[in-house]
Amino acid sequence: MLDLDLSPPTPTIDVPSLNHSYLCSRILRQLFTFPHIEALTELTLDLDNGLTPDICVYPIDTLTPNLSRDITRVTPLPLLAIEVISASQNIQTLLEKAERLVQAGVATVWTVEPYTRSIFVTNAQGETVIYNAPVSFNDITIDFQQIFSL
Template identity: 30%
Template sequence: MRWQPYAIRITHYFLESSPRSAVHTTDPLPKAVPSSQFHAAMETTQERTTYEQERDKPLPSLNHGFLQAIITGELLRYREKYTPFSELTLQIDDLHVTPDLCVYPKMEMNFQEDVVRMTEPPLITVEILSPTQSQQDVMDRINDMLDAGVKSCWLVQPVTETITMFTGDEKPTTVSTGTLRDPVTDIEVDLADIFEEG
């Protein structure tokens, strides 16, 4: 059973001293739940809600997280000219979005000073489609980012093992084999290296 905040109305208290800790509620429960498990479930659900609200997208799945790490490694090969970032929030005029990855021209990092939101558009953003995410929602985000000045947006689709590249007015390019070459940065990514584990 998946616990939802405020879905259960507690009328009494947790019987911590009882050999069989139970939750007294006005709603039927499938079985007794120890208070530690109940609170852990409540906190986990709240954390997920906060993550989704802040980033305006669902939690990353196993495949999503793996591909994000692999693509980051590929982008780091170009760090002499470009600086890649993961989960960096962009605040460009009215656009507030957190792409999975983005690439800026080479930046000098200062760990004594930090930036919470970037107000300049990156050269590239990368969005990895999650299983619970609507493709139309992702397309809307991509169009918004292009309108805000992002030069190139990549859409990674794990199920089809493809990457589609959007560059403004030009028609999108979908690559399923071989090498994807970004025309804005000349960054090249071999799809065999991205999807080899699949």
């Protein structure tokens, strides 16, 4: 007798990892040195069913929190969104997310792949890959060589 498991597949859940958290923290440290921007983590954008980049970068006075009344989906789009791939994520899925963010109006998305120390830069002109080097957008530069050094 053939024993088949006909139960529905378990959905894949993206689980942030130590490397993911560590790299986000190091990127944020560099972003915080630019006084004219606000770098926010895990902010859900009002796109599709809600897209949540790891880091969103806005001009400093774009968003003003109200600690008495929170907002679960933000309408203004960031200038720059950053995704850091964790072990449970698929790079293809994140690159498609980057394309969707750019189509919606985000100027640039950086998708950081730690294993190969690659940064996929997606914008209206397409996609380029930078390896273990500084990456710039407008007057913001993040030194990924420093980010990846342990």
